[in-house]
Amino acid sequence: MVERRLEKQICPECGVTSVVEILYGMPSSDAFEDAERGDFILGGCVIIGNDPSRGCTSCGWRGEVPGSSQA
Numbered sequence: 881m882v883e884r885r886l887e888k889q890i891c892p893e894c895g896v897t898s899v900v901e902i903l904y905g906m907p908s909s910d911a912f913e914d915a916e917r918g919d920f921i922l923g924g925c926v927i928i929g930n931d932p933s934r935g936c937t938s939c940g941w942r943g944e945v946p947g948s949s950q951a
């Protein structure tokens with residue numbers, strides 16, 4: 881099992897530290913449990929190409945957080 885680094889970031893929309901990674905693809909059962917805890921968001925299995933990598937579990941905002949580049 882892959883260990884995930886969960887660093888929640890501040891949402892630019894609502895200001896709450898609830899911004900987590902959006903997980904695309906077919907989630908495992910573990911992923912469902914983590915998503916229910918708010919550790920990340922399930923983005924679904926359809927990937928368009930420029931999907932946001934971060935989402936807010938508080939207000940539903942999705943996008944990119946400045947300075948959070950993983951590249």
Ligand SMILES: [Zn+2]
Pocket residue numbers: 891892893894895896898936937938939940941
């Ligand atoms: Zn928010």
